[in-house]
Amino acid sequence: MNIAFGHSNMDFDCLGSLILVKKLFPGYQLVRSIRIAPAAHRLYTLYEKYFDCVYPKDISGSRIDNIIIVDTSSASRIKEFLACIKNSDPAIVIYDHHPAGNCDILGARLEGKNRGANTTCLAKLAMEKGLSLESEEATIALTGIYADTGSLIYENVHREDLEVSAWLLDQGASLRLVKGFLDPIKEDDQILVLNQLLLVIQTVQIQGNEILLSYLELDDHIQGLAAVVEKIMSIENPDAYFALFYIRKTKSILVIGRSQKHRINLHELFAKYGGGGHQSAGSASFTGREGPGFNQEFRSYLEQALTPATCVRDIMTKNVCTLAETDRLLDASKYMEEVDHGGLPVLNRNGEVSGFITLRDIMKGRRASQMNAPVSAYMARGVVCAVPGMTMREVERIFYKHHIGHIPVVEEGRLAGIVTRWDFLEYKKRRQDFESSPAEKREA
Ligand SMILES: [Mn+2]
Structure with a gap:
């Protein structure tokens, strides 16, 4: 078998991976886990006959010749299946998209590739083989890809995820259905908690990071709390969100965290409380503590555990070209051409930033034949400046609010640097490298 x-x-x-395995390797019987994640369970229930799965106990009497494992290469995540395989020598092939090197399933052949979704690896094979899918199978596969890639927007997305998604649409996948399956907030008690959380969340600045916190007591555990936390994360868009719950029935504490900053590593943060997870998603659950007391303690813990956020000082250009108020427009324009800048800060005789002048301002002087006039006559005054400790969020707000391309950075009255839109965009693009901790793939 x-x-x-x-x-x-x-x-x-x-x-999504399994439905394609069934198509690619018709002689293989799919075996389902006893447990299916709550959100995925709806999809499974509707399409049960397409999977045609058996339970692990159903195979315990059979001799297994070949095994295909998908979406994991970790023995601890397939224990329930291994426990039902009696003979010792099946050939094992693994299709897993998680970073290689973590495989602890002995004798297995690894076939996966580093893609946003595991389903992508198998869809690519099916596509290359020229298989055609039923529209239901295409929908199941596309849901898998959208789920693991945040609808094709996470950093883990590879061009192949997009390529096979296009192919799945050709095969009749319904985006409408995919969207419906992926909306994880469906239960009444989830909606109730969502509304309660929206009333109690607080935004605090910790080490320059914008952190969302909430504390809520619940009578009993509810399914899908993490999905509620993610929903709030997407509404509020903080750097990280920590939701603390005290469950009265079990007298236990549950902390769910989500982070979108590489500097805030939840796997490391939650280790102190015996929890874990990944860089961007983690949780911890334990008993023996009162809710309000722990809520206080957790805040102080964050104060000392969070690394300072990237600030203006980290991205500004330090050696800034400047002009003096008394420079003539003609000289200023030559100098700007020489240093290849579209605008420069202007200093007064005390060395303080007193204005900013752009090529456009100089054009006005040229049109008025005033090229011998001093820079001070054409510069913009009341310049919006930053300080070195300002966070990137504050810088972003300045760019949007004032529609300016350059922000002089001033420290103790002196010009310390300058931040341009380009500096800011580079920071956004390279956030991973900038925030030095290892970029970890989101394992979903
Ligand atoms: Mn996966």
């Missing part, structure tokens, strides 16, 4: 399965607590990507 040949079988295929994914990890325990199957998610969308796992299901």
Whole structure:
């Protein structure tokens, strides 16, 4: 007998991979996990007959010749299946998109590639083989890809994720259905918690990071709390969100965290409380603490555990070309051409920033035949400046609010540097390298 399965607590990507395995390797029987993640369960229930799965216990009497494993290469995530395989020598092939090097399934052949979704690896094979899918199969596969790539926007997205998504649409995948499956807030109690959280969330600045915090007591555990936390994350867009829950029934604390900054590593942060997860998503759960007391403690913990956010000082250009108020427009224009800048800060006789002049201002002087006039006559006054400790969010607000391309940085009355739109965009683009901690793939 040949079988295929994914990890325990199957998610969308796992299901998307399995539906394609069934297509690519027709002789393989799919085996489902006892547990299916709540959101993915709806999709599974509707399309059960397309999967035609058996349970692990159903294969326990059979001799297994070949195994295909999808979306994991970690033995601890497939225990329930291994426990039902009696013979010791099946050939194992793994299709896993998580970074290689973590495989601890002995004797397995690794076939995966580093793609945003595991489903992508198998869809690419199906596409190259010229297979055609039923529209239901295409929808299941596309849901897997959208789920693991944040609808094709996460940093882990590879061109192949987009390529096979286009192919799946050709095969009849319904984006309308995909969207419906991916909306994780469907239960009444989730909506209730969502509304309660929106009333109690607080935004605080910790080490220059914009952090969202909430504390809520619940009578009992509810399914899909993490999805609620993610929803708030997407509405409020903080650097990180920590949602603390005290569950009265079990007298336990649950902390769910989400981060969109590489400097805020939740896997490391939650280790102190026996929790874990990934860089961008983590949680911790334990008993033996009162809710309000822990809420206070957790705040102080964040104060000392969070690394300072990137600030103006980290991205500004330090050696700034400047002009003096008394420079003639003609000389100023020559100098700006020489140093290849569209605008420069102007200093007064005390060395303080007193204005800013652009090539456009100089053009006005040229048209008025005033090229011998001093820079002070044509410069803009009341320049918006930054200080070195300003956060990137504040800088962003200045750019949007004042529609300016350059922000002089002033420290103790002296010009210390300058930040341009280009500096800011480069920072946004290279945020990963900038915030030096290792870029970790989102493992969904
Ligand atoms: Mn996956």
